[in-house]
Amino acid sequence: xxxxxxxxxxxxxxxxxxxxxxxxxxxxxxxxxxxxxxxxxxxxxxxxxxxxxxxxxxxxxxxxxxxxxxxxxxxxxxxxxxxxxxxxxxxxxxxxxxxxxxxxxxxxxxxxxxxxxxxxxxxxxxxxxxxxxxxxxxxxxxxxxxxxxxxxxxxxxxxxxxxxxxxxxxxxxxxxxxxxxxxxxxxxxxxxxxxxxxxxxxxxxxxxxxxxxxxxxxxxxxxxxxxxxxxxxxxxxxxxxxxxxxxxxxxxxxxxxxxxxxxxxxxxxxxxxxxxxxxxxxxxxxxxxxxxxxxxxxxxxxxxxxxxxxxxxxxxxxxxxxxxxxxxxxxxxxxxxxxxxxxxxxxxxxxxxxxxxxxxxxxxxxxxxxxxxxxxxxxxxxxxxxxxxxxxxxxxxxxxxxxxxxxxxxxxxxxxxxxxxxxxxxxxxxxxxxxxxxxxxxxxxxxxxxxxxxxxxxxxxxxxxxxxxxxxxxxx
Numbered sequence: 490x491x492x493x494x495x496x497x498x499x500x501x502x503x504x505x506x507x508x509x510x511x512x513x514x515x516x517x518x519x520x521x522x523x524x525x526x527x528x529x530x531x532x533x534x535x536x537x538x539x540x541x542x543x544x545x546x547x548x549x550x551x552x553x554x555x556x557x558x559x560x561x562x563x564x565x566x567x568x569x570x571x572x573x574x575x576x577x578x579x580x581x582x583x584x585x586x587x588x589x590x591x592x593x594x595x596x597x598x599x600x601x602x603x604x605x606x607x608x609x610x611x612x613x614x615x616x617x618x619x620x621x622x623x624x625x626x627x628x629x630x631x632x633x634x635x636x637x638x639x640x641x642x643x644x645x646x647x648x649x650x651x652x653x654x655x656x657x658x659x660x661x662x663x664x665x666x667x668x669x670x671x672x673x674x675x676x677x678x679x680x681x682x683x684x685x686x687x688x689x690x691x692x693x694x695x696x697x698x699x700x701x702x703x704x705x706x707x708x709x710x711x712x713x714x715x716x717x718x719x720x721x722x723x724x725x726x727x728x729x730x731x732x733x734x735x736x737x738x739x740x741x742x743x744x745x746x747x748x749x750x751x752x753x754x755x756x757x758x759x760x761x762x763x764x765x766x767x768x769x770x771x772x773x774x775x776x777x778x779x780x781x782x783x784x785x786x787x788x789x790x791x792x793x794x795x796x797x798x799x800x801x802x803x804x805x806x807x808x809x810x811x812x813x814x815x816x817x818x819x820x821x822x823x824x825x826x827x828x829x830x831x832x833x834x835x836x837x838x839x840x841x842x843x844x845x846x847x848x849x850x851x852x853x854x855x856x857x858x859x860x861x862x863x864x865x866x867x868x869x870x871x872x873x874x875x876x877x878x879x880x881x882x883x884x885x886x887x888x889x890x891x892x893x894x895x896x897x898x899x900x901x902x903x904x905x906x907x908x909x910x911x912x913x914x915x916x917x918x919x920x921x922x923x924x925x926x927x928x929x930x931x932x933x934x935x936x937x938x939x940x941x942x943x944x945x946x947x948x949x950x951x952x953x954x955x956x957x958x959x960x961x962x963x964x965x
Contacts, residue, residue: 497631497638497704504697505631505642506649509624511693512581513650514657515686516613518679519588521661521770523606524886525754529897529904530676531593531602538603539887545607546880549614553876556618557869560626567698568705570623570630575698577616582687584613589683591676614879618872625845625868630704633950636943639846644785647842651778657686658770728859729867731937732851736870738930742801743878744885745923746837749808751886752916753830755895759904759912760821769827776831780838792939793843793850794931801928803836808921812913819909845871850942857945889915 519526527533533541565572587609592602632638665678672678727733757766788796807829815826845868852867893915894907906912 498700501631501697501700502642502645503649504693504700505624505627506646507653508690508694508697509646510650510653511686511690512620514653515581515585515683515690517654517657517661518683518686519585519610519613520750521754522665522679523588524751524890525758526589526591526676526679527603527606528890528895530591531606532599532897533603534599535887535890535895537599537887539884539891541603541607542610542887543880543884545610546614546876546883548611549618550873550876550880552611552615553618553869553872556622556872557866560619560622560869561865566707568702568707570627571698571701571705573619573623574694577620578691578694580612580616581620582691584609584611584616585687586680586683588613589679591674591680593676614876618869618876621872622865622869625849625871626865627701627705628845628849629864629946631701636846636939636946639849640785640788640843643845644781644842647784647838647844648778648781651774651781651838655771655774655778658774659767662767662770729851729855729863731854731935732848732867732870734930734934735847735851736874738927738935739874740877741923741930742804742927743874744882745808745878745920747878747882748885748889748923749916749920751883752889752912755890755904755912756815756821756826756916758898759906759909760816760823761903762821762823763903765823769823769830772827773831773834777834777838780835781842784839784842787839788843793840793847794935794938796843797840797847798928798932800836800839801924801931803839804833805921805924805928807833807836808917808924810917812917812921815917816909816913846942847871850937850939850945853942853945853949854937856949862949885915885919889919 524538527538528535560570560573563569563572565576567575588606590605590609592605596602596605628639628642632642661682664682668678668681669675754766757763757769784796791799810832811826811829815822815829848867848871849864851870852864855867856862856864889912893909893912895912896905896907898904
């Protein structure tokens with residue numbers, strides 16, 4: 490019964506959020522600087538970068554397809570979901586830091602250097618497939634059918650993530666540069682900062698696992714019910730129309746987001762404003778934090794669908810502004826670029842505070858209509874658009890750089906583009922079109938309301954309680 494569940498403490502809610510926030514903080518280093526690190530320090534060409542990362546991200550996507558199935562079928566000794574979270578702490582740690590390791594000192598072949606980055610990338614992101622799915626799947630265990638409690642968990646996660654992002658944005662590049670000046674090495678700073686951030690993640694994550702242990706006990710398979718076959722799990726995703734619509738729309742925006750994120754650093758390097766990058770990133774993170782604080786109230790008024798549609802339309806508007814206003818008459822307008830980046834980040838946080846809930850709602854809908862509990866798979870599908878975005882949008886980073894004619898820095902040269910117009914298409918126009926397509930799709934095709942999702946969740950809990958009671962009566 491729900492009344493017998495252990496109480497969700499404030500410490501548990503906070504460490505649920507903090508562990509994810511510090512993981513994001515650790516991954517900030519490769520998110521912002523991996524592409525530049527590969528081209529400018531490891532000497533990897535843009536085309537080779539795009540091709541290699543396309544392969545790595547395709548493998549990562551394939552793993553994401555089966556992560557939910559493997560988790561659903563597993564039941565390890567530290568709990569169904571917490572076992573994965575605990576185990577993957579190690580692979581997330583090493584995968585993150587090795588991506589930022591300058592192998593040029595002991596590996597002369599650039600192809601081998603690329604392969605090392607690819608292996609580390611696959612290690613980190615394949616682990617994230619299981620980690621993110623397990624974390625989101627814990628929400629119903631922690632909060633039950635209480636939709637407000639579910640929103641509290643995801644909102645706190647976004648708020649803490651935004652707050653941590655302010656810190657990482659403010660200190661990452663200055664800390665990297667300080668370490669480089671102190672050691673005399675032009676690249677070791679990225680590795681050391683990634684190591685520090687990753688260590689903080691390990692501490693917070695293991696603390697969360699300890700606090701959450703009562704909610705996911707060893708051997709707990711949940712209320713009595715038939716476990717779905719692999720075929721049933723896949724079928725319940727394919728036949729869930731609302732989930733398919735959500736998946737397609739998030740995929741379009743994911744491609745644009747990954748492309749934008751991968752090339753933003755180049756704008757500041759090539760225009761001679763790299764020293765101001767930290768200030769803009771910090772301002773952007775502060776704006777995201779403010780948006781994350783306002784978003785729950787906005788979501789209650791507009792509903793999660795309304796928040797998503799408005800968010801993506803605003804993201805598209807910011808992208809168009811970057812394309813046509815941030816670089817004009819051969820000059821970069823840093824003020825416009827900074828405003829657009831802040832506006833875009835604020836807009837994204839209007840829906841990100843509800844991120845896991847969109848997919849959990851679809852999972853509750855699918856369970857209610859089909860009778861097959863596929864909520865773990867629903868949360869797994871949440872990762873697919875991101876993975877496709879990383880594979881396609883991430884590889885487009887390399888190809889986009891090549892299309893715009895990027896030349897890495899040389900002595901006395903900041904790095905250049907043969908065509909800044911093409912580069913502004915890459916950083917602004919293409920991501921804007923992707924976001925607009927996603928917004929229109931959700932507005933016209935996605936029909937699941939917050940009230941319906943709450944009704945389905947309540948009915949599913951009652952169904953499981955009835956099944957458990959029936960099974961207990963049969964055993965008496």
